[in-house]
Amino acid sequence: MDASGYIENDSKAMVLLMGLRRCGKSSICKVVFHNMQPLDTLYLESTSSPSLEHFSTLIDLAVMELPGQLNYFEPSYDSERLFKSVGALVYVIDSQDEYMNAITNLAMIIDYAYKVNPNINIEVLIHKVDGLSEDFKVDAQRDIMQRTGEELLELGLDGVQVSFYLTSIFDHSIYEAFSRIVQKLIPEISYLENMLDNLIQHSKIEKAFLFDINSKIYVSTDSNPVDIQTYEVCAEFVDVTLDLFDLYKNRLGPGNNDEDGINKPIYQELKNVSELGNGVILYLRQMIRGLALVALSRPKNADVESCLTIADYNIDIFKKGLEDIWARSKIDNSQIKAIQNESVNR
Numbered sequence: 001m002d003a004s005g006y007i008e009n010d011s012k013a014m015v016l017l018m019g020l021r022r023c024g025k026s027s028i029c030k031v032v033f034h035n036m037q038p039l040d041t042l043y044l045e046s047t048s049s050p051s052l053e054h055f056s057t058l059i060d061l062a063v064m065e066l067p068g069q070l071n072y073f074e075p076s077y078d079s080e081r082l083f084k085s086v087g088a089l090v091y092v093i094d095s096q097d098e099y100m101n102a103i104t105n106l107a108m109i110i111d112y113a114y115k116v117n118p119n120i121n122i123e124v125l126i127h128k129v130d131g132l133s134e135d136f137k138v139d140a141q142r143d144i145m146q147r148t149g150e151e152l153l154e155l156g157l158d159g160v161q162v163s164f165y166l167t168s169i170f171d172h173s174i175y176e177a178f179s180r181i182v183q184k185l186i187p188e189i190s191y192l193e194n195m196l197d198n199l200i201q202h203s204k205i206e207k208a209f210l211f212d213i214n215s216k217i218y219v220s221t222d223s224n225p226v227d228i229q230t231y232e233v234c235a236e237f238v239d240v241t242l243d244l245f246d247l248y249k250n251r252l253g254p255g256n257n258d259e260d261g262i263n264k265p266i267y268q269e270l271k272n273v274s275e276l277g278n279g280v281i282l283y284l285r286q287m288i289r290g291l292a293l294v295a296l297s298r299p300k301n302a303d304v305e306s307c308l309t310i311a312d313y314n315i316d317i318f319k320k321g322l323e324d325i326w327a328r329s330k331i332d333n334s335q336i337k338a339i340q341n342e343s344v345n346r
């Protein structure tokens with residue numbers, strides 16, 4: 001595996017989701033990757049065996065959920081192979097429950113994971129914060145960070161980098177956290193950020209996100225800080241666009257028949273532009289591999305039509321750049337595989 005968390009043999013970045021029982025792992029997977037309504041997770045049954053979710057954005061990603069009751073360190077379980085193939089370890093702590101056991105468990109897992117795979121990203125979700133008051137949230141975060149630091153110090157692991165996120169499935173915080181976790185696994189992330197910076201500078205755009213349409217995780221954004229409300233507006237725009245698109249997607253094309261004379265639907269690129277009551281313009285355009293660019297702009301006194309024409313033109317160029325990056329990353333992967341095969345055959 002390279003530094004960015006790729007599994008050498010199948011070029012997939014793996015995210016491992018762990019935590020004690022009932023901390024919320026399955027709910028996170030269901031809400032983020034299967035669009036389940038948060039309230040419906042109340043009735044989820046306890047997970048008894050590891051489950052795997054695949055999704056393809058600019059990178060192919062796999063999220064594996066390990067059940068809380070599994071003992072990863074018993075000899076029959078090949079933990080070493082598992083941890084070696086992981087790019088990010090996401091550990092979920094239930095902030096509404098007594099969390100000392102979880103912190104001890106987390107420190108033990110970090111100790112093991114870090115020895116097996118020093119490149120692993122350690123990410124901690126302080127989860128279910130919807131039930132906590134603002135003050136309590138900050139206190140819980142400080143307390144969990146401090147206690148984790150102390151546990152790691154005791155194990156001689158004080159140099160290990162651990163990132164913490166406050167999350168809940170009842171708002172957008174879980175998507176924001178997953179976005180940041182996934183971005184760390186994308187080797188081309190700095191190019192993408194530069195390209196988005198260029199795009200917004202030349203197109204009167206205030207903020208742009210590159211969304212994975214299915215999960216609404218953003219795989220990249222420009223370098224301006226992310227304001228969660230802007231993210232929410234853009235994520236909801238993805239939902240509205242998909243709903244509208246589903247209504248019309250089977251439009252048949254007159255004269256667009258296949259060799260058996262059957263009328264085929266016309267391929268339509270996903271695109272939506274909408275002006276809100278406060279003058280904000282939202283723009284969505286399909287890119288490659290399940291990705292969509294969503295941009296927010298406030299043209300104020302400028303001519304909206306000409307702003308959109310310029311944006312269209314620049315987004316065409318951005319899309320070509322994205323196709324180039326994708327083509328290049330495929331070549332790089334196949335070269336790595338060829339080199340690996342060669343060294344195996346020698």
Ligand SMILES: Nc1nc2c(ncn2[C@@H]2O[C@H](COP(=O)(O)OP(=O)(O)OP(=O)(O)O)[C@@H](O)[C@H]2O)c(=O)[nH]1
Pocket residue numbers: 019020021022023024025026027028038040041042043044045046047048066067068069127128129130131167168169170
């Ligand atoms: N308030 C609140 N409840 C949550 C949140 N996320 C999950 N839950 C609830 O927590 C309970 C346990 O969630 P699960 O997803 O089944 O937990 P799990 O970690 O997969 O549990 P095991 O499968 O036993 O390992 C469910 O009743 C969820 O509705 C959250 O963000 N806020």
